[in-house]
Amino acid sequence: MTTQIFQASTLYGTATLAAALDSGCFRPADRRILLVCNNAATPETTPGLDATPGFERLRDRFDDVVSYNAAIFPFHPGGWAPRGDDLPLWERYLRHEWHLADDDVELAVESIQVNPSLALAQIFTGAPVTVYADGLMSYGPTRNKIDPLVGTRVDRVLHLDLVPGLKPLLLTEFGVPGEVLPTPAFTKVLAELASAGDGLPAIEEPALLLGQYLSALGILSAEQEEDLHVRMLTGAAGLGHTEVVFKPHPSAPARFTRSLEKEAERLKVELTVLDTPVLAEVLYQRMRPALVVGCFSTALLTASALYGLPVARIGTDLLLERLTPFENSNRVPVTIVDALLPELGDRAAVTEQRPGMDVAALGALVSAVGFAMQPKILPGLRAQTEAHLAKNLNERTLRYFKRKRLASLALPGGIPKRLTFVRRNATARRMARRVRALRKAVKR
Numbered sequence: 001m002t003t004q005i006f007q008a009s010t011l012y013g014t015a016t017l018a019a020a021l022d023s024g025c026f027r028p029a030d031r032r033i034l035l036v037c038n039n040a041a042t043p044e045t046t047p048g049l050d051a052t053p054g055f056e057r058l059r060d061r062f063d064d065v066v067s068y069n070a071a072i073f074p075f076h077p078g079g080w081a082p083r084g085d086d087l088p089l090w091e092r093y094l095r096h097e098w099h100l101a102d103d104d105v106e107l108a109v110e111s112i113q114v115n116p117s118l119a120l121a122q123i124f125t126g127a128p129v130t131v132y133a134d135g136l137m138s139y140g141p142t143r144n145k146i147d148p149l150v151g152t153r154v155d156r157v158l159h160l161d162l163v164p165g166l167k168p169l170l171l172t173e174f175g176v177p178g179e180v181l182p183t184p185a186f187t188k189v190l191a192e193l194a195s196a197g198d199g200l201p202a203i204e205e206p207a208l209l210l211g212q213y214l215s216a217l218g219i220l221s222a223e224q225e226e227d228l229h230v231r232m233l234t235g236a237a238g239l240g241h242t243e244v245v246f247k248p249h250p251s252a253p254a255r256f257t258r259s260l261e262k263e264a265e266r267l268k269v270e271l272t273v274l275d276t277p278v279l280a281e282v283l284y285q286r287m288r289p290a291l292v293v294g295c296f297s298t299a300l301l302t303a304s305a306l307y308g309l310p311v312a313r314i315g316t317d318l319l320l321e322r323l324t325p326f327e328n329s330n331r332v333p334v335t336i337v338d339a340l341l342p343e344l345g346d347r348a349a350v351t352e353q354r355p356g357m358d359v360a361a362l363g364a365l366v367s368a369v370g371f372a373m374q375p376k377i378l379p380g381l382r383a384q385t386e387a388h389l390a391k392n393l394n395e396r397t398l399r400y401f402k403r404k405r406l407a408s409l410a411l412p413g414g415i416p417k418r419l420t421f422v423r424r425n426a427t428a429r430r431m432a433r434r435v436r437a438l439r440k441a442v443k444r
Contacts, residue, residue, distance in 0.1 A: 003103040004029040006062065007120060009037040009077075011052045012279060013110060015189045016134040016181065018058045020108075020158060023185035026130070029106065033098060034062040037077045037116050038069050053278060054196030058189070064098075068116055071097055077116040082123060090123045108132055112154060112171070113143045121150045131171065132158040135298040138168040138178075139366055140332030141374040148174075160186060162301040163336060165359035169370045173377050187306055194285045199276055203287050206272070207241035209233065210280060210294035213249035219322055219330070226259050228315045232293045233260055235314060235344035237267045241291060245272045247280060284309060293344055295319065296330070296337040304341070310353055312344040313337050317399065326405045327373040335369050335400050336362065364388050369400055375409055389413050 004026060008014045014034065020026060040046035049055060050065055059065065068077055071094060082090045095101065105127040109117035112131045121129050131154055138159045151174040159168055161180045168178045209232045215222045229246070236244055246260055257273045264271035274283075280299035283289070284307045292303040295315045303309040316338035323331050339356045342349035357365070368388045371381035389412040393401075398413065407414030 001031070001101070001103040002029045002106065003031040003033060003100055004106045004108065005033045005035050005098075005120070005124075007035045007037060007068070007107070007109045007117060008049060009039050009110060010134075011049050011054060011058075011193075012281075013132070013134050014049060014055065014058050015193065015279075016132055016158075016160065016186065017108065018061045019186040019189045020132065020181055021061050022189065023182045025158060025179070025181065026106075026108070031064070031103070032062045034059075034065045035068050035120075036065060038067075039078045039116075043069055043076070053276075054193040054282075057192045057196070066098055079115070081115050081119050087123055087125060091125070094123060106130075108158075111137075111143075112150070113146055118146075118150065121153070122147075125149075127153070129154045130156055130158055131176075132181075133168065133170065134160060136162060136296070136301065136333035136336055137329055138170045139163065139166055139336060140329060141169045141370040141378055142171055142173060143327075143329045145377055146171075146174075151176075160302075160306075162298065162305050163340065163359065163362070164305065166336075166363055166366065169332075169367065169378065183306060190279070190281045191285065193279060194282055196278055196282060200274070200278065200283070200286060201272055203243065203245060203272060205288055205290040206243040206245045207236035207239075207291045207293060208280075208283060208287065208289040209236065209244060209246045210292065210297045210299055211246065211248040212295055212297055214295065214319075216249075217330075219319065224318075228295065228318075229260050230263050232314055232344070233263050233269065233271070234267070235312070236291060236293055237269050239291065239344075239347060239350060241269070243270045243272075245274060245283070245287065245289070247274050247283065250277050281307075291350070296334045298333070300337060300341060304353075310350065311341055312350045313341045314344040320399050326402055331373060332366060332369060335366065339365060339400075361392075364392075365397070365400065372401055372405055372409060372411070386412060 006017050008017060036048050036050050038046060038048040072080055105124045107120060107124060107127050108130045109120055110132065111117050112121060112129065138157060151171065154171055154174060154176050156177055156179045157168050157170050158179050158181055161183055209229065211229060214220045215225045233244060244264065246257065248257060261271060281302055284303055289309055292300060292309050292311045293314060294300045295313065296319060300311050300313065304311045316334050319334045320338060323334065339362055341356065342354055344350065367381055368385040371378050371385040393413040401413065403414055
């Protein structure tokens with residue numbers, strides 16, 4: 001007997017799995033389990049994805065739906081990991097709880113570098129693993145160094161073709177290949193979810209603004225995020241859109257919309273704030289927006305790549321500056337959106353939907369940024385990164401890097417050209433190490 005366990009925490013991820021199953025991306029199995037993970041800060045008070053409108057339309061792809069939260073209660077899925085000595089005990093317990101008996105188990109998980117995906121891969125030792133990615137983060141490097149006992153069991157990264165021609169860096173340190181999920185299968189599943197928006201207002205071709213709640217991630221302050229939303233509205237109005245729909249993040253506070261409402265009144269724009277938790281892709285199908293505006297949401301790329309809708313970005317320059325540490329996993333998504341999509345304030349670029357760079361140039365840029373983020377995980381990209389920076393680094397492309405980071409990695413652009421001999425001088429490097437050691441000693 002073979003049982004496949006599909007771990008999911010969002011409706012979007014579940015739709016991705018449903019499309020993968022419909023298109024034959026997984027081999028036949030005797031049983032398929034959807035393992036629902038509620039990663040909200042307080043999952044006891046937040047409905048899980050199986051309570052989300054539209055879930056029932058995806059339910060029939062799975063034989064059973066079980067709750068990971070219930071299995072490990074009172075621990076939180078994102079904060080709990082089993083101790084190494086307890087792994088056999090946890091496997092025996094979960095096999096009993098989920099009626100697995102002695103079945104061969106195959107896993108399909110989301111972000112393998114963090115829990116709960118990592119915990120599942122560790123508990124079911126020896127189970128083959130498919131990592132599926134529904135967002136732009138798959139194009140970036142693996143966030144943390146993964147135990148080879150887990151990484152070498154991953155057979156593929158299944159991802160949406162959000163940027164046709166661009167290949168993921170995720171798990172390439174283990175030689176894991178990327179596999180594109182067929183776009184028609186995914187859009188067909190999303191079409192099934194369109195009826196989940198029956199309660200939506202009947203609005204045709206508005207400008208759609210996408211909120212992300214970046215202040216919750218500590219990237220922006222609440223005031224900066226409110227200002228970002230206002231800039232979205234002002235920019236859309238400046239392009240002649242008089243009907244605007246704002247889709248707030250489900251966790252965002254209500255006060256985020258008040259400043260928008262005041263600005264809409266000042267601009268004489270008809271503003272509709274959605275309070276129905278639906279996927280942005282449902283709105284694309286039902287409203288056919290004349291323009292989709294966001295910061296670096298994956299939904300911007302699904303609008304453009306999957307539905308052919310006009311898109312515009314705003315605020316990515318601020319995000320590139322504010323993201324810390326440099327290896328923050330949001331850096332590659334922000335880089336892709338900033339480099340590829342037109343800026344909201346550039347009327348001509350938005351009207352023509354003019355891409356910032358071609359896919360080949362974007363691929364080289366993403367590889368260079370990925371190496372700078374995780375040089376120990378992707379050391380094989382050093383020579384390629386050095387060549388790219390030596391040829392392409394200028395005032396425009398420097399925004400994707402930090403001079404301090406480039407200098408610490410001895411990469412082109414880290415220090416002025418007239419001082420490049422310093423990094424090749426053994427005495428200078430030895431003195432620099434002594435200075436750093438003295439600074440640490442003084443701090444102690």
